[in-house]
Amino acid sequence: MTTDILKTRPRVVIVGGGTAGLVVADRIADDADVTIIEAGPDAGAELPGWILDDIALPDELFWDHVDAETGQIVLRGKVTGGCTSINAAAALRGQPWDFDQWQVPGWTWADMEPAFAAIEADEDFGDRAGHGSTGALPIRRLSFSPIDDTFVAWAKGRGHAWVEDQNAPGALGVGHWPTNMIENGRRWGAHAAFMPGVRERVTLVADAVVRALRIEDGVCAGVVVQRDGREELLAADHVVLAAGAVGTPALLQRSGIGSADLLEGLGIDLVLDRPAVGTNLQDHPWLTLQVPGADPEAAGQRPVNGTLLRYEVEPDDRVEVHLYPHQAQPYIPDADPRDVLVGIGLMRAVSRGSIEIDASGEPVVKLRHLTAPADRAAFATVLADAIAYVDDMIADGVFLEPEDPWWRCDDPVEAAILRLESYGHIVGTCRMGTDEDAVVDETLALRGVSGVSVIDASIMPVSPRANTMLTSFAIGWRGGEMLRDTLTTSAAAPAAASAPTTLGENA
Numbered sequence: 001m002t003t004d005i006l007k008t009r010p011r012v013v014i015v016g017g018g019t020a021g022l023v024v025a026d027r028i029a030d031d032a033d034v035t036i037i038e039a040g041p042d043a044g045a046e047l048p049g050w051i052l053d054d055i056a057l058p059d060e061l062f063w064d065h066v067d068a069e070t071g072q073i074v075l076r077g078k079v080t081g082g083c084t085s086i087n088a089a090a091a092l093r094g095q096p097w098d099f100d101q102w103q104v105p106g107w108t109w110a111d112m113e114p115a116f117a118a119i120e121a122d123e124d125f126g127d128r129a130g131h132g133s134t135g136a137l138p139i140r141r142l143s144f145s146p147i148d149d150t151f152v153a154w155a156k157g158r159g160h161a162w163v164e165d166q167n168a169p170g171a172l173g174v175g176h177w178p179t180n181m182i183e184n185g186r187r188w189g190a191h192a193a194f195m196p197g198v199r200e201r202v203t204l205v206a207d208a209v210v211r212a213l214r215i216e217d218g219v220c221a222g223v224v225v226q227r228d229g230r231e232e233l234l235a236a237d238h239v240v241l242a243a244g245a246v247g248t249p250a251l252l253q254r255s256g257i258g259s260a261d262l263l264e265g266l267g268i269d270l271v272l273d274r275p276a277v278g279t280n281l282q283d284h285p286w287l288t289l290q291v292p293g294a295d296p297e298a299a300g301q302r303p304v305n306g307t308l309l310r311y312e313v314e315p316d317d318r319v320e321v322h323l324y325p326h327q328a329q330p331y332i333p334d335a336d337p338r339d340v341l342v343g344i345g346l347m348r349a350v351s352r353g354s355i356e357i358d359a360s361g362e363p364v365v366k367l368r369h370l371t372a373p374a375d376r377a378a379f380a381t382v383l384a385d386a387i388a389y390v391d392d393m394i395a396d397g398v399f400l401e402p403e404d405p406w407w408r409c410d411d412p413v414e415a416a417i418l419r420l421e422s423y424g425h426i427v428g429t430c431r432m433g434t435d436e437d438a439v440v441d442e443t444l445a446l447r448g449v450s451g452v453s454v455i456d457a458s459i460m461p462v463s464p465r466a467n468t469m470l471t472s473f474a475i476g477w478r479g480g481e482m483l484r485d486t487l488t489t490s491a492a493a494p495a496a497a498s499a500p501t502t503l504g505e506n507a
């Protein structure tokens with residue numbers, strides 16, 4: 001807390017009470033008057049069953065996005081905790097070379113490792129160098145099912161190393177998935193982990209959508225909030241955009257910040273021609289093969305996060321992939337309990353998609369999975385490995401013949417493309433950089449308009465070769481620390497006198 005009672009605390013609005021947004025709130029709440037605006041509901045102080053259980057989630061917790069080119073559903077959480085309130089709780093760090101390749105001062109592996117350590121309480125390796133034991137996010141490894149055991153033996157038989165800690169720098173091989181699940185299968189995301197420490201220190205406005213930033217003479221004066229069918233202006237000395245890799249670029253574009261061609265075509269007044277807003281979208285293409293286990297009990301009675309094989313299919317380019325089996329039923333409620341899903345993911349994709357708003361201001365998502373030939377080739381390799389695993393397990397009597405072996409055809413890659421899904425790892429749409437085209441600078445300040453930061457998955461220049469939740473948490477931590485330094489060392493500009501400082505004052 002500041003000890004200078006004459007100093008007015010800056011008013012900060014955080015747009016999005018999701019993964020990174022809640023961590024930012026935790027970092028700055030002692031030094032600023034913080035209001036979080038979250039489009040979805042507040043999951044509440046008493047944790048509801050659905051937030052812990054990885055199954056049968058209510059539709060109202062999701063945004064209504066689809067891939068404009070394929071019709072594929074694009075899942076995004078719309079609730080406090082954001083995507084971590086609906087995700088699979090695989091808690092994997094990126095590789096050191098991921099962050100070093102960003103080539104942004106302050107964001108190398110040496111800078112990021114302390115952030116990963118600060119957010120976690122790793123019950124297995126918390127006392128090791130590079131890990132943490134006192135953070136808000138519990139990390140553990142679940143016990144293996146019989147299917148996990150046979151998978152580990154298969155992977156070792158193909159020459160893959162056993163990895164004790166998949167979150168150790170440079171880990172490649174087969175081992176336990178690190179997870180932020182508790183009690184062998186209950187998700188403990190940002191809402192469960194960070195909201196208890198934040199709730200009494202901030203004002204949380206749920207079920208309210210920020211439509212646009214209010215920008216006057218190159219300075220952000222606040223946000224326009226839509227709630228209960230009305231729009232209100234909420235003044236702020238500083239606005240943090242933490243609306244995620246779909247929500248944040250859409251909000252900037254609605255505010256007149258984006259490609260001039262796009263905005264002029266939509267009749268939106270141009271504030272800043274910044275074509276990079278909404279481009280550079282990266283996601284990990286993902287797919288499952290469904291196969292019945294011979295032993296009805298072998299898949300275990302719990303969701304994903306047993307074992308993971310991560311390896312490089314093109315070591316020279318460090319093109320990394322995932323291969324892992326898990327029980328089908330938590331994700332396909334009408335599946336037989338014996339069914340196993342063999343999941344594969346391409347963790348280093350060069351294809352790029354985009355976010356552009358339409359005439360109503362809603363984001364049009366284009367994932368563009370496997371549009372680059374190099375991605376197709378890498379995906380073909382991991383698909384062939386997954387098919388070999390299934391065939392070996394059928395030969396060994398671990399799996400039975402599947403009902404729909406769609407991959408047994410002349411062109412399994414083409415057949416796979418028709419069934420491709422998103423791993424849920426959209427990033428990169430407001431990329432950070434030191435170049436003139438970057439959307440935010442290395443302090444995560446929006447370039448060209450003062451009083452705005454972007455702190456969420458959208459700022460990643462390149463996706464990590466890992467599930468993106470832990471990196472989003474670490475960005476929240478590091479960005480929040482940087483913002484706190486800015487707020488406590490510089491006098492934030494006072495907000496426009498005529499603008500309300502709390503929602504409802506101009507109702």
Ligand SMILES: Cc1cc2nc3c(=O)[nH]c(=O)nc-3n(C[C@H](O)[C@H](O)[C@H](O)COP(=O)(O)OP(=O)(O)OC[C@H]3O[C@@H](n4cnc5c(N)ncnc54)[C@H](O)[C@@H]3O)c2cc1C
Nearest residue numbers: 016018019020039082083089090210244247424457467469
């Ligand atoms: C189905 C699914 C499964 C996944 N599984 C995993 C996994 O197992 N492991 C892993 O590491 N990663 C996983 N991910 C990815 C990971 O969860 C995300 O990358 C990460 O949580 C993104 O964090 P964020 O802070 O950028 O955005 P979010 O967590 O999405 O937070 C953004 C918040 O902003 C709110 N918002 C958006 N627009 C507005 C607006 N205009 N006004 C007000 N509020 C707004 C949203 O409602 C949301 O609460 C998964 C993602 C999905 C969708």
